[in-house]
Amino acid sequence: MSTLPPPPPPPSDGQGGAQQGSVPPPPPATASAPADVPAPPENDAAEPTTAAETLEEAIKNDGPEILATPESTGKDGVNRCTRCGASEVSYNDQTETFRCLFCRFEWSERSLDEQMGLSTGIESLSGKVISTAAQDIETDEALVTLKCTGCGAEVIVNTDDSLHAKCHWCKHVLSLNNRIPNGAVPDGILPFTVTKEQAMASIQAFVDDRKMFASPAFAASFTAENVRGVYLPYMTVDGNISARLDGQGEVLTKKVRRDDETIYYGDRYAVTRHVDVLVDDLVVETSESKANLNSPVSTNNIVNSILPFDVKEMVRFNANYLTGYTSERRDMNIDAAEKYAANHFATISRGMVAGSVMKYNRGVRWESEHVWIHGSRWVSVLLPVWLYGYEEKRGGETITHYLAVNGRTGETMGSVPISRKKLFAVAFGTAAAISVITWPMAIVALAFGF
Amino acid sequence: MDIIYLASSGDDGGSAGLAFFLFAAGPAAGIGIWAYIYNRYRNKSARYKPETEVHSQVTNLVENDQFIKKFQTKRSSIEGNNVQSPHERARISQFEHM
Numbered sequence: 431m432s433t434l435p436p437p438p439p440p441p442s443d444g445q446g447g448a449q450q451g452s453v454p455p456p457p458p459a460t461a462s463a464p465a466d467v468p469a470p471p472e473n474d475a476a477e478p479t480t481a482a483e484t485l486e487e488a489i490k491n492d493g494p495e496i497l498a499t500p501e502s503t504g505k506d507g508v509n510r511c512t513r514c515g516a517s518e519v520s521y522n523d524q525t526e527t528f529r530c531l532f533c534r535f536e537w538s539e540r541s542l543d544e545q546m547g548l549s550t551g552i553e554s555l556s557g558k559v560i561s562t563a564a565q566d567i568e569t570d571e572a573l574v575t576l577k578c579t580g581c582g583a584e585v586i587v588n589t590d591d592s593l594h595a596k597c598h599w600c601k602h603v604l605s606l607n608n609r610i611p612n613g614a615v616p617d618g619i620l621p622f623t624v625t626k627e628q629a630m631a632s633i634q635a636f637v638d639d640r641k642m643f644a645s646p647a648f649a650a651s652f653t654a655e656n657v658r659g660v661y662l663p664y665m666t667v668d669g670n671i672s673a674r675l676d677g678q679g680e681v682l683t684k685k686v687r688r689d690d691e692t693i694y695y696g697d698r699y700a701v702t703r704h705v706d707v708l709v710d711d712l713v714v715e716t717s718e719s720k721a722n723l724n725s726p727v728s729t730n731n732i733v734n735s736i737l738p739f740d741v742k743e744m745v746r747f748n749a750n751y752l753t754g755y756t757s758e759r760r761d762m763n764i765d766a767a768e769k770y771a772a773n774h775f776a777t778i779s780r781g782m783v784a785g786s787v788m789k790y791n792r793g794v795r796w797e798s799e800h801v802w803i804h805g806s807r808w809v810s811v812l813l814p815v816w817l818y819g820y821e822e823k824r825g826g827e828t829i830t831h832y833l834a835v836n837g838r839t840g841e842t843m844g845s846v847p848i849s850r851k852k853l854f855a856v857a858f859g860t861a862a863a864i865s866v867i868t869w870p871m872a873i874v875a876l877a878f879g880f
Numbered sequence: 881m882d883i884i885y886l887a888s889s890g891d892d893g894g895s896a897g898l899a900f901f902l903f904a905a906g907p908a909a910g911i912g913i914w915a916y917i918y919n920r921y922r923n924k925s926a927r928y929k930p931e932t933e934v935h936s937q938v939t940n941l942v943e944n945d946q947f948i949k950k951f952q953t954k955r956s957s958i959e960g961n962n963v964q965s966p967h968e969r970a971r972i973s974q975f976e977h978m
Contacts, residue, residue: 553939556978640921677970678948680958690897691954698948706940712930723927735926738933772975773967774930780966781931782938793961798972805978846921853917861910865903872902879895 494558494764496565497807499617500545500746509605509750512537517580517602521750523622528750539745542618548668548809549742552708555670555805558764561617563747564665564810566763568611576604589614589759593749605749613663613760616810618744621751622659622837629816629835630654632842636833643856645847648820648831659837661752661812662733663716663760666741667771668807669709673779676702676798679790696792703783711741712778714770716762716810721770728830729845736836736843739813743838747812757812764808776801814838822847931966 509519511530518531527536543549546561572590577583580602587595593606593614606615634654641649677700684695715721715734723731776799787794814837822829833844919925962968 558977643917643921675970678958679945680951683950692956693952693954694956695950695952698951700946700948702944702946704940704942705938708937708939710935710937712934713928729922729924731925731927732923734928735923737928738930773969774928774934776969776973776975777931777967778934778936782936783941784931784963784966786941786943787963790958790963792956793958794963795958795960796962796970797960798974799970800974801976803975803977843923843926845923848918848921853914856917857910857914860913861906863906864909865906868902868905872899875895875899875902 494560494808497546497559497561497809499562499809500542509603509607509748511535519603519750521621521748521753523751524625526621526623528748539748541742542744542746542809543742545746546617546809548666548807549710552668552670552710552805552807555668555807557805559805559807560764561807561809563615563617564764564808566765567613567760570761571612572614572759574606574610574612574614576606578602578604593752593757607748613810616663616747616760616812618741618809618811619661619747619751620739620741620744620811620813620838622755622814624814624816624835624837624840626657626659626816628840629657629659629837632835632840633657633816633818633833633844636842636844637846640846643848643852645822645849648822648847651820654818657816657818657833657835659755660815660817661755661757662720662815663758664811664813665714665716665764665767665771666744666809666811667709667712667714667774669707669712669771669775669803670805671709671775671779672704672706672802672804673776674702674704674798674800675780675783675796676700677794677796679787679794680792681790682792694792699790701787701790701794703786705779705782707775707779707782709775709778711738712771712774713737713739713741713813714767714774716760716767717758718761718766721762721767727828729832732832732843732845733815733817733834736815736834736839736841739836739838741811741813744811751812755814760810767808771806772801772803775803818844820847927967929967 509528510517511519511533513535514530514533516530516532519528520531521528522536525536527538529536572588574587574589576585576587576595578585578597578600580597581600583597583599585595585597585604587593587604587606589606589610589612595604596602597604631654637644637652637654644652679699679701680696681699682694682696686693686695719728720730720733722728723734779801780796780799816835816837818833820831820833822831831845831847833842833846835842962970
């Protein structure tokens with residue numbers, strides 16, 4: 431029998447060569463970093479802190495700059511035809527145009543991105559820049575009173591259900607289009623382009639592919655027609671950020687195989703990356719009930735996974751877009767949404783440096799990440815989602831499963847409740863069938879020493 | 881990178897390893913099927929991927945790699961490898977608003 435080649439010389443730090451199971455020392459980034467790599471923060475060397483703690487500490491109110499959102503065309507509460515001034519206006523989501531029901535004139539809205547310059551100036555962002563409708567919510571009051579400009583009557587709108595109301599005296603259609611203090615009116619909106627029929631077909635196909643192990647109750651009640659179009663509240667966030675990452679990487683130099691084990695030889699490096707990144711149109715949830723992706727009662731990650739949207743195409747909010755759909759009111763301020771954005775910034779930074787560590791073919795363990803957010807720009811927006819919800823009751827608990835279709839791209843994702851009995855039967859049956867063959871072989875191998 | 885194959889004398893260790901593999905094959909297949917189907921139906925790992933789905937532009941990247949030492953191990957990859965999971969936060973994660 432051959433023998434293993436001698437191990438490489440012991441490392442100069444006096445530790446053994448084999449590192450299986452050992453906790454490596456922190457990377458010597460401070461001592462070895464070149465002058466042009468910014469020094470890590472002082473508390474890098476202190477006791478490790480959790481991401482959640484540091485996120486909470488990092489969030490502070492610096493007095494944001496307000497970015498004025500252009501006035502809506504219906505600034506007096508009435509959406510008027512841009513040619514004749516009539517208030518009977520409808521939106522056609524097939525042609526993506528508004529139409530005057532009086533003079534038949536059709537027109538479309540300009541992109542809000544273009545109007546507000548949201549794709550430019552990211553590199554010079556400093557501090558927080560917040561659009562008009564992204565400012566803090568001042569009240570949870572859902573009822574808003576509008577004064578009809580036609581006859582002067584006061585009309586009450588329940589913003590939880592609608593942002594429209596018809597004056598019962600003069601029949602003017604009144605809409606909430608500009609900022610109100612309860613978060614119901616965003617800066618922009620991205621209208622639906624995926625039709626209900628297309629969404630139904632996508633969801634039906636998704637479920638059809640997963641019928642075999644679906645729970646019987648779900649399979650019996652599932653009806654694609656029940657999918658509903660919902661405008662959900664988000665913020666788009668631009669970021670001017672820097673990040674420093676410290677960790678260790680390993681390069682494989684030699685592999686020695688015997689039939690029962692493999693020994694890997696390699697070189698270990700302290701790896702540091704400092705990266706400056708401009709982030710354009712990150713999307714962050716601003717509905718408390720949807721933002722928690724680890725919710726035990728709701729499969730929020732499904733709705734999260736159909737991001738992103740083509741938010742460059744968003745237009746100034748107009749309540750006419752909501753006709754035929756439901757909408758959810760924003761209930762999170764930027765202070766609450768900021769921790770999600772910061773997490774995404776860290777994720778993006780990690781992704782941006784991945785190409786520079788490809789040579790470490792045994793991988794990299796990032797041990798420390800520090801993100802500096804030099805500037806960020808926040809704009810509130812309603813985004814279109816086709817949503818199907820199903821409540822599964824198991825024991826004393828209820829979990830809501832979502833099937834979601836992106837109302838712009840058609841991307842579909844879902845969570846289908848499983849029949850655990852069927853799943854167990856198949857998994858156990860497979861295990862038993864294979865074991866019936868392999869276990870006698872194992873006994874023979876042990877008995878006769880193959 | 882060299883890969884060296886060493887012949888075995890067919891000792892008891894080899895038989896025990898083979899037997900262990902054969903004993904474990906059935907249960908492992910069952911667990912694998914369970915995990916595959918569960919993930920296909922529930923999609924618990926589905927998520928927004930800002931690292932690839934958001935337009936981001938790197939304006940400056942500084943690299944610094946320092947050799948520490950040579951090593952040998954039975955692990956096939958570095959312990960705690962997280963280069964493929966950028967959405968999972970590192971052990972120390974800090975954020976600073978300027």
